[in-house]
Amino acid sequence: MAQQPLLSLPEFQSVSTGTLVVKEPLNFWAGARVKPSNTKNSEPVYEPATGRVLCDMIPCGEEEVDQAIKSAHSAYLKWSQLSGMERSRIMLEAARIIRERRDAIAKTDVANNGTSITEAKVDIDLAWKCIEYYAGIAPTLSGQHIQLPGGSFAYTRREPLGVCVGIGAWNYPFQIAAWKSAPAIACGNAMVFKPSPMTPVTAVMLAEIYKEAGVPDGLFNVVQGGPETGSLLCHHPMVAKVSLTGGVPTGKKVLEMAAKGVKQVTLELGGKSPLIIFNDCELENAIKGALMANFLTKGEVCCNGTRVFVQREIMPKFLEEVVKRTKAISVGDPLCEGTRMGALISKPHMEKVLGFIKQAKEQGAKVLCGGEQFVPNDPKLKDGYFVSPCVLDNCRDDMTCVKEEIFGPVMSVLPFDTEEEVLQRANNTTFGLASGVFTRDIARAHRVIANLQAGMCYINNYNVCPVEVPFGGYKMSGFGKENGALTIEYYSQLKTVVVEMGDVESLF
Ligand SMILES: NC(=O)C1=CN([C@@H]2O[C@H](COP(=O)(O)OP(=O)(O)OC[C@H]3O[C@@H](n4cnc5c(N)ncnc54)[C@H](O)[C@@H]3O)[C@@H](O)[C@H]2O)C=CC1
């Protein structure tokens, strides 16, 4: 009997905090959900807001990974023969379905990763917009014609790579799956996607939606698992490319594994991005920017601007306002519309974040607000992983909280005096994902940005990521881009064809 898509099941239609239990298989290949073959290494998956077990994550082994990749390969052979227009039509239908079921998908993401529903809806919007954007690009993919002497010519063909692997982090479970698969399939590739073992639930919904929209069976597949499953994917000889969103240590491993098979790699890794606020800024916007740069998705965002450099003169006013507004952030049930900050991803992660704050205090930082575990009044949330958003003052560049990625709701504020000084300090990091500057001086804005070593830069805003613009890091934050027209380069290859119209001139 055909399985019902997850999104049509009553428990997914009416998700509320503390109720969802996921029993259905979360693997998907050859056009259907696939039951795990071996449950022995299963790991519990928690609902961050309640600490309750949501489901079990059962990792795929060698045989299952092989099946998923073979199914992707057979879909690739069919899909890559379609015209861009034909692929586009199916992708537009997938985008439409996501838009239609946005709220149910968002709620399920929330149950799995604890982000507030208000943000989660925007995350799903960025998923369907990305698919819609690449659907628009698919029909435009083309080569060049180059005239050669004597009527001969050459032409280029833009061709897909084959089977691409996507490996996701837990902060944007559905969105990452969409951001990786959309450019891949627009170019004619197939994908096997492995979500983070902490957020296994919604990627399979995307697989079901693509199927419903009309992609060939096997075009987008989901295998569950952690590092072992990820490394099986990276090593598989039928895989042409790996795109990872994750931490720097994982990025290094993926790169090493891919090197063995000379596979292409895109790495979206961590960051410790600077946000520079000059005296002459529009302070109200700079304050809003600093909040958006630090507290989105409970601070679990790779491109967050967590080193906030504020020019000394405006520091008192800046701190007063930022602290007032940080204290006003409503932390609690992520599925309540009024909530602005939900729960961190896991108990160990919450403890890690609290550990960073403790260490910051020991190293001389001053907590101006938050930074503690928060227990909401609602009894069902008493075991959730909530942390009150934190602003740290008296920070120095050599402190751990200023050097390392915390991935939690913690803003470190640092005073500076001159442009030259702040640029040197802002760049003094091995990361290079993002950066931002707030100033009314347009010459300074562009000069500062030109000198910042980061891939994703903002002038007078922060953390907006429209799908039309390329996103990706410098330095150890990775390479390759997601989103934007440029990403086509990372999911396709160019074939050059030389056509002789005369006789062969042989030297022999
Ligand atoms: N630049 C970007 O776009 C983003 C970067 N990140 C980064 O991700 C990190 C947090 O996410 P986590 O899931 O904890 O990161 P992680 O690096 O532990 O895991 C990321 C993914 O890689 C897989 N993985 C782990 N070891 C592997 C191996 N040896 N071979 C193949 N796959 C492996 C994991 O199972 C997971 O699916 C942070 O450092 C953050 O900055 C997160 C979101 C966006």
Ligand SMILES: C[N+](C)(C)CCCC(=O)O
């Ligand atoms: C969702 N957004 C645009 C705020 C951040 C995307 C980068 C990431 O995956 O962390």
